[in-house]
Amino acid sequence: MAKRSVWSDNRFWQRSAAWVTGFAAVLLIWLTFDTSAQISMGTDADLKNGVTKRVPGPTVINYKITYEMDTKRGHEIPVIGEKELFFGRDDYSEEEAGALLHLGKLGSQVKNCMDCHTLLGNGAYYAPDLTKAWLDPAWGPEGSLQAMTGKETKEEAMAEFLQHPSQYPTHERMMPNLGITAEEAKGLVSFLKHMSSIDTNGFPRNFGKIQGAVHGK
Amino acid sequence: MLDPSLIRPEIALDDFLPIFVSSALAMVFGGFYVGIYTAVKVEMLKRWAMPFAYLFWMLTSYCLYIMGSLMHVGEFTAKALIVAMIGYLLLPHAVYYMQHQVHEENED
Amino acid sequence: MASKLNESQQLATWYFTFAAILFGAQLLFGLVAAIQYVMPGFLFEIIDFSIARIIHINALVVWMVFAMFGSVYWLLPDETGIETVGIKLGKLLYWVFVAAIVVVVLVYLLVQVGPADETTIWFITEGREYIEAPRWADIGIVVVALGFVANLFLTGIKGNRSGIVTVLMADMIAFAGLYLAGMFFTDNISVDQYWWWWVIHLWVEATWEVFVGAIAAYGLIKMVGAHRQVVEMWLWIEVAMLFGSGILGMGHHYFWIGTPEYWWEIGALFSALEPLPLVAMFVHVLYDWGKTQGGQDAKGESVSVINNKPAFTWFVFNAFGNFLGAGVWGFFHTLPQVNLYTHGTQFTSAHGHLAFFGAYATILIGMMYIAVQGKNGIKVMKNTTSSILAVSLIVGGVVGMTVALTIAGYVQVLVSRAQMGATWAGYFDGQAGMWFAQGMDWRLIMGVVTFIGFLFLAKDLLSIGKAAHHER
Incomplete structure (x- = not known):
């Protein structure tokens, strides 16, 4: 048999494969530690002290959220502003807000939201993206969706729609009735409001550029 | 509308189609490159086909260049794309060399 | 039998x-x-x-x-x-x-x-x-x-x-x-998505691809008598390339879910590398087939070296489909600059259809044919009319669906994303586009074609073993 070169030696390639895989995996794990720290949820104290977190704490529902261009980063970021009433209150404690968010996140899973909508751009493409749904001008004071439900505020309009979606046919493609209760609807709306405050590196780009949601309601 | 939001170069509306077409073609031409190269080497095609393989590699690079510039990729991505193209040029040579050698060693 | x-x-x-x-x-x-x-x-x-x-x-x-x-x-x-x-x-x-x-x-x-x-x-x-x-x-x-x-x-x-x-x-x-x-x-949707991708991405862009590499290696030895030493060496190289690019290719899912911006660079770099192993796998099939057939021809026998025609057809479509579906359709919306507009549109759906089919469905159907051959003790298994109809209709149908979805996705990118900025109204304006609507019509038609192809496939898998024209 001819002399074996290292390049045609299976053991060499087997070891290379193991090393490459191991190296990539270690790098991924290391990055995971860094990212996990950066995307852990903030606290009420962070919000009060104006500490910016990529994922703010659940009490962010006590504040007004806008989506504004950050000239340094070159894309829009959520900006947490002054206090704002949410279902008539702006003093949800960390426990209360946390419970609402918990209910809402659970609600988003048990109703299979992601199998029609996209959340953070992931999911199905049969219905609008919900990442910044809270900031959507259609739900704002001038918006057609708020007017349709006859409610005074954005959050009440959204909650009303979620409970009786087929009563408000917004499009030929309708949302089905999923048996969402009033409490669950409240949780879901706070989940949506919280999601709109997550720093998604400018996704979706130019959200509401034409209808003017970028600078808040 | 003069939008202050146009800080980061935005992809122009008319550029989306060329971007998608050029990136798809980059891959397709790349496939032709390695396909023709290998087919010539294993004698499924005649030797005169070889220059066409390199022609396809050049087309691939050109398509990636178009794609990169229309997309306004940053410096880092541009470098990554160049490295990928050089790697791509060498890849089938290396692969063929190694496979051939193993074959020779085992046929003896 | x-x-x-x-x-x-x-x-x-x-x-x-x-x-x-x-x-x-x-x-x-x-x-x-x-x-x-x-x-x-x-x-x-x-x-x-x-x-x-x-x-x-x-x-x-x-x-x-x-x-x-x-x-x-x-x-x-x-x-x-x-x-x-x-x-x-x-x-x-x-x-x-x-x-x-x-x-x-x-x-x-x-x-x-x-x-x-x-x-x-x-x-x-x-x-x-x-x-x-x-x-x-x-x-x-x-x-x-x-x-x-x-x-x-x-x-x-x-x-x-x-x-x-x-x-x-x-x-x-x-x-x-x-x-x-x-x-x-978890209540934190960013954390939720972060780990969700560990399952989805590391399955379909890493471990499943390596699995396909191993199955393709087995199939080449089994069906065309490829040289084991060559095939296995090549398999290790594929493992290195697939895991080397695929594990950190995860970055392209971390552009917009709340994770830090450094994932843009990581995602872009490794995504640019991800098509390479797919090309390599494609070359590999071509190489082994060409080599063994060439060896056969040199002996002056112009018989095919392939001992299972339907399975080999599916394996070839796998090499091709993996490159086209995962490679081409994956690459053209993977860089962050353009993914900002394509993420969460029908583009993803087009890519998903062609990639799952091209990379996985094809080779697994090929394995089913290998099992039929083994079960019926057939030495050289040949195509039947149903085998050919099945592969043509299914491949044609899936490619048709992919093209239709791509066109629909293009409309969505231009209207809903680039112009309207992804609001509720923007979304439905995109869906109302004529090209979008026609894309969806064609997707349905091509879906029906695929399903008819499946019926032929099922019939063929059940009956091909009993056909009389194989060499036993």
Whole structure:
């Protein structure tokens, strides 16, 4: 048999494969530690002290959220502003807000939201993206969706729609009735409001550029 | 509308189609490159086909260049794309060399 | 022809059979969802789009897992030279797995949703795309997967551990272990998505691709008599390339879910590398086929070296489809600059259809044909009219759907994303576009074509073994 070169030696390639895989995996794990720290949820104290977190704490529902261009980063970021009433209150404690968010996140899973909508751009493409749904001008004071439900505020309009979606046919493609209760609807709306405050590196780009949601309601 | 939001170069509306077409073609031409190269080497095609393989590699690079510039990729991505193209040029040579050698060693 | 299958290969045929049934279910519910895009009132509040889609994508994942388990049970005795260790346990776990899947699907269909509490997560749906299966089923799947991995390991250790078996051992334990990352609940959607991708991405862009590499290696040795030394060396190179680019290629899913900006660079770099192993796999098939055929021709015999025509056809489509679906369709929307506009549009859907089909469905169907050949003791298996119709209609149908979805996605990018900025109104303006609507019509038509192709495939798999024109 001819002399074996290292390049045609299976053991060499087997070891290379193991090393490459191991190296990539270690790098991924290391990055995971860094990212996990950066995307852990903030606290009420962070919000009060104006500490910016990529994922703010659940009490962010006590504040007004806008989506504004950050000239340094070159894309829009959520900006947490002054206090704002949410279902008539702006003093949800960390426990209360946390419970609402918990209910809402659970609600988003048990109703299979992601199998029609996209959340953070992931999911199905049969219905609008919900990442910044809270900031959507259609739900704002001038918006057609708020007017349709006859409610005074954005959050009440959204909650009303979620409970009786087929009563408000917004499009030929309708949302089905999923048996969402009033409490669950409240949780879901706070989940949506919280999601709109997550720093998604400018996704979706130019959200509401034409209808003017970028600078808040 | 003069939008202050146009800080980061935005992809122009008319550029989306060329971007998608050029990136798809980059891959397709790349496939032709390695396909023709290998087919010539294993004698499924005649030797005169070889220059066409390199022609396809050049087309691939050109398509990636178009794609990169229309997309306004940053410096880092541009470098990554160049490295990928050089790697791509060498890849089938290396692969063929190694496979051939193993074959020779085992046929003896 | 009496079958002389050993027990492991017999179990493999059970796995393939159930996989084929689920494949049919996947296509059927895909058709329901496709009809709903065209006629939104279809089955409204009976089988809503969400339910049809859950079954469509879950059946997809599960039939592939079944066919993958089947493929391993098929090749194990061939590779190791011994009967699979713990085959009795394997057979028992098969029935546990089938029963669990049937219950999960019935609950999806009949119960559909539940109240917002933990009982729904445990017993009805977890509501996380692709891995909606409720938690009791998650635990069941882990138990079944561990049993399968144990059988593979014990057999590999006891018998002749070839390179292919070694790769499969390492790959399958990662495959089973990764599922654990998708089993917990968190209120933080960014954290949720971060780990969800560990399951989805590290399955389909890493461990499953390596699995395909191993199966392709086995198929080339089996069908064209490729040289084992060459094939196995090549397999190790593929493992290095696939894991080297695929593991950190994860970055392209972390652009917009709340994770830091450094993932843009990581995602862009490794995404640019990800097509390379796919090209390499394509070259590999061409090379081995050309070499062995060339050797044959040199002896002055112009007979084909391929001993299983239908299976080899599917393997070739795999090499090609993997490159086209995962490579081309993946690459053109993977860089962050353009992904900002394409993320979450029908582009993703087009890529998903062609990539899952090209990279996985094709080769697994090929394995089914190899099993039919083995079961019927056929020396050289030739195509029947149904084999040719099946492959043409299915490939044509899936490519047609992909093109239609790509056009629809293009409209969505221009209207809903670049111009309107992804609001509710922007979304529906995009959906109302004429090209979008026609794209959806064509997707449905091509879906029907695919389904007809499936019917021919099912017929062929059941009857080709009895055809008289094979060499036995």
